[in-house]
Amino acid sequence: MTQEKPVFPYIPNSAPEVKKRMLKEVGANDIMDLYAEIPQQLRFPGQLDLPEPILDEYSLKRHLAGLLEKNKNCADYLNFLGAGCAEHFVPAVCDEINGRGEFLTAYVGESYADHGKWQALFEYCSLMGELLDMDVLSCPLYDGAQAAATSVRMAARINGRREIIIPRTMSPESRLVLRNYCQPELSLSEVGFDPKTGQLDLDELRKKVSARTAAVFIENPSYLGFLEGGAEEIGKLAKHHGAEFIVHTDPTCLGVIAPPVHYGANIACGDFQPLGMHMQAGGGQAGFIATVDDMKYVAEFKDLMFGITDTVQEGEYGFGEVLFDRTSYGSREKGKEYTGTTTGLWAITAAVYLSLMGPKGMEQTGRTILQMSQYAAKRLARIRGVQAAFDSPFFKEFVLNFDKTDKTVAQINEALLEKKIFGGKDLSKDFPELGQSSLYCVTETKTQEDIDTLVSVLEKVI
């Protein structure tokens, strides 16, 4: 018995009768008549080497769930990994809105039928603008790392210079992305840090910054968690030499920590994954760039910008694309870098998050993170052989050093995993100068009991 060809629920015209009727309608005897333009030698003979299909929905669901259950997840495990992707509280309303089919499946529709999308993205820019105390943002970028890369390229386009100064403590992930985006024209120069505090070495910066410097880029909070106390001074040094001062920041700190513009940055950037996105193994990352309102900066954004304007109806808001020819959609290779599909749904989610939080929610979130991470750092540093690597104030993440235990971070993390704990990010490869050190991330999702559990397990492990 020959097996009957299935009718696919997602392919309405796979129903044989319909298909036949349509073929007739277009004057074809066989479906391959429609491929007449593809020469025989370019046609793939035979059948693609793919597994047997799972045709019914129930079995497909079982199969997928079976695979995902092989992953250990942070709902079951206690997680202290951060390093650019952090576990934060996600309000239910965020998931409700980004699960709406209208938002989930919209794409590049105009501002009439897709007015709601345009407004939501305009609100994302507006709310981020308030958080950062800056006037100008574009549609979102791919992630914080790429936002950093575009920020430095913007600076180089503005002042025509080629050298970028970055801190040695910069996120290794971001640095790899930045290095790629700087080729072939821009060069990167690293400035070291004070081994006691982690703070950028200002003397070294003074030696390196010059009339050739396009931008001085810092992270605040840094990848290693500490806050740059000298940020304002760094900005002054950069500007003194005519360079742009770019600050990569964590939006969750901005209810309690000053936004970059308050200490002199004209370009701020970062990753807004913490504002309502689940971690999704990094799939929640999304980038932003914000600047002050000056055409010098506005003209250098590479992504679409949605401007609010009037319609023909009095008192009605509409939206339109601002400086479209700036983008590669408008001007191909003459546009600013390239633009495309980035992270629109996460921008809408961040708008929901910030609307729910308001000023008090952001302040409380920042405060809880400060308290919990400080509590964790204090308790952990009391364990014999464990010490805080830096004595600077920090936000959310901090470095613990284990040199005085007789164990490596890898061994410690392995033992923690057995107790269903994901220990901090092992820094020994990326920062050998820090010895056996580990970057711990403690957000508002951690309770006193969680920290106490970590402490008691670590005490036994070490």
Place this chain on the structure above:
Amino acid sequence: MGRDQATLLRKFHQARWDEPIILELSVPGERGILVRKVEKGVRDEVEDGIASIPESLRRSVPPKLPEVNQVRVLRHFMHLSQETMGTDVTIDISQGTCTMKYSPKVQEHIATRHPGMAEIHPLQPDISLQGLLEIIYKLDCFLQAISGLDRFTFQPGGGAQGVYTGASIVRAYHAARGDVNRTEVITTMFSHPCDSAAPATAGYKIITLMPDDLGYPDMNALKAALSERTAAIFITNPEDTGIYNPRIAEYVKAAHDAGALCYYDQANANGMLGITRAKEAGFDLCHFNLHKTFSVPHQCMGGSVGAVGCRDELKKFLPVPRVGFDGKRYYLDYEANGSIGKVRSFFGNPQSLVKAYAWILHHGADGLREAAECAVLNNNYLEKKLKEVPGVSVRYSADKRKLEQIRYSWEKLYEDTGVGTEDVMRRMADYGLQHYWMSHHPWIVPQPFTLEPCESYSKDDLDEYVAVLRQISKEAYESPELVKNAPHNQVVHKVPEPSIDQPERIAVTWRQYLKKAAK
């Protein structure tokens, strides 16, 4: 009630909520959500947590975010979603080149709701990510089969970033061979703008081939442009016109003969699954948009994945980490030997990989081919019906079979009535259809519009779509002002020709708008 069975038209009006900007909804003192406060034991140890922060780094003035209760925030964004015409609610054959196919709910529910996807950290040990790594590894194998190439990366967060990744690999390849004088990339006018913009971002000078009389990239122009300076050609086939270029292998050979690599932008691959592949045409690299061909939802422009594949010889240049399998365990390989490094953090958008994996597995080889065939059948059917609509024409190779999409023209309608493609585009949403996508810039085809009726749409859907365009054509001939002043049944009215680019009018945030309005 119901659609008019004779005309196939609906009496449609989109939801219009007259929804204010969220910042206008602020009521001082309201709260949208409460955030966890720390336990007494924590407070006893660290007090308010702020004391340790130097005064100069504290925020002195709170952000002027709105204060809105949760019910109103929810309702606000529900209203905005209802004022958005996602593919879930319309016959979205409008956004040609974008492959607006159905994104199956079962995939969506699993990939977004399962804690084994939603709540995993990218730096967890390999052993704790075995399910995800298996999906990535197998999806790589699936795309290898579909393209004939040897290895894929899923790190790029979209198609354009995929092309950028390709350009970075091209750069690394020539650098590794010490071939430093290859400074040019050749692309074509009907390829996506990112095929010129992304290589330009990677430092290349761009040469763009114009179409010949039949709509193909000009072969003589290609031969004239190729030289020892050519690093690669970035090309697509079919191009935006929907015409498959039967001489594609000759273009590839000509480029190879000049020592250049050949990158195949396969954003428009939907009509060719199981029919023809990158390998047979000789390409070195290609990319698929998982949000187009492989059903990942478009998500108001992302996140998604530009899956970049390459031949064995180029594997070492792919971004890190890569996923391997030792016969027992899946593992992450961070060894950067030769790699271009990274284009995006971590693994890109792995939740999208679960969806694409599910879609391919559900269809299998026969199903993929069925999707391709039905997409092409739909396109040919739509073309036949649309050619009967007054004012519509097909600019290039009108007598040839097209694959999955076609760039049409309202040139005649415009000449006859003064109603142009932008007017029709605004009007169509009055009948419940998403605005069609016109064309990339610059417009080569006059008064263009580009439609892609992929396999998700039924014959009845296509008939309704044609009926709407026929109706608008009729309106253009009988009462052109009706079309020119559209939309009429939408969320908002027409935005007049933009003064939006004048510096004193640019308002991309609410605060910027208020400042400029006050002046």
